[in-house]
Amino acid sequence: MIFGMTFTLGRSVEGRAIDAYAFPGPAKHTVLMLGGFHGDEPKSVFLARRWIDLLRADRAASDGARWVVVPLVNPDGYAKRKRRNAHQVDINRNFPTRNWTRTSRRSRMYGGPSPASEPETEAVMRVVKRYRPSRIVTIHSIGDDRYCNNYDGPGRALALAMRRHNRYPVTASIGYATPGSFGAWAGVEHNIATVTLELPLRHSPKRCWEDNLQALLCAASWP
Numbered sequence: 001m002i003f004g005m006t007f008t009l010g011r012s013v014e015g016r017a018i019d020a021y022a023f024p025g026p027a028k029h030t031v032l033m034l035g036g037f038h039g040d041e042p043k044s045v046f047l048a049r050r051w052i053d054l055l056r057a058d059r060a061a062s063d064g065a066r067w068v069v070v071p072l073v074n075p076d077g078y079a080k081r082k083r084r085n086a087h088q089v090d091i092n093r094n095f096p097t098r099n100w101t102r103t104s105r106r107s108r109m110y111g112g113p114s115p116a117s118e119p120e121t122e123a124v125m126r127v128v129k130r131y132r133p134s135r136i137v138t139i140h141s142i143g144d145d146r147y148c149n150n151y152d153g154p155g156r157a158l159a160l161a162m163r164r165h166n167r168y169p170v171t172a173s174i175g176y177a178t179p180g181s182f183g184a185w186a187g188v189e190h191n192i193a194t195v196t197l198e199l200p201l202r203h204s205p206k207r208c209w210e211d212n213l214q215a216l217l218c219a220a221s222w223p
């Protein structure tokens with residue numbers, strides 16, 4: 001049974017659609033899932049798309065929550081398998097946080113000419129403001145065995161619940177400063193329980209999906 005509603009949140013620098021998939025429920029919680037912030041982390045898109053397939057096929061999987069899924073935040077970067085968007089901006093450093101910092105355009109973590117300068121950033125801010133999720137899982141991938149359930153704001157309890165299933169460490173910091181990150185904006189400054197799920201780069205998409213299916217469900221079932 002298909003009960004999802006798809007709509008376009010906005011368009012990328014090069015005009016690609018940034019789509020959201022909203023799944024209604026009794027609204028115990030609204031959970032937002034985001035993938036593809038970084039175009040060179042395709043596993044994050046794979047997991048978010050699998051999640052959409054699951055919600056479409058099995059209503060019970062939503063566990064009484066309203067789910068909103070944006071599987072591909074940065075479609076221009078994804079098309080080229082590049083981290084940043086078509087303006088060479090790292091979307092995950094472009095949010096209008098108090099700690100947003102001007103950085104070199106040559107940096108792979110370039111935060112843009114000004115906070116929220118990019119249409120991809122605006123699209124993400126729009127979906128948060130429209131749906132007011134109470135918890136957010138934003139999916140990335142990372143190398144050197146630094147995979148983790150990284151939390152911001154009131155996200156620690158959710159990160160701990162997810163760890164019981166995926167066995168990834170729980171961290172408050174990724175090991176380096178992330179000014180202008182989505183986690184700082186949504187978690188710290190908007191007080192939404194936010195977990196940045198960093199998948200192990202070396203594991204296959206299939207393995208990541210199997211290891212995280214129950215962990216992702218936690219975002220809905222966690223009290």
Ligand SMILES: [Zn+2]
Nearest residue numbers: 038041140141
């Ligand atoms: Zn990333």
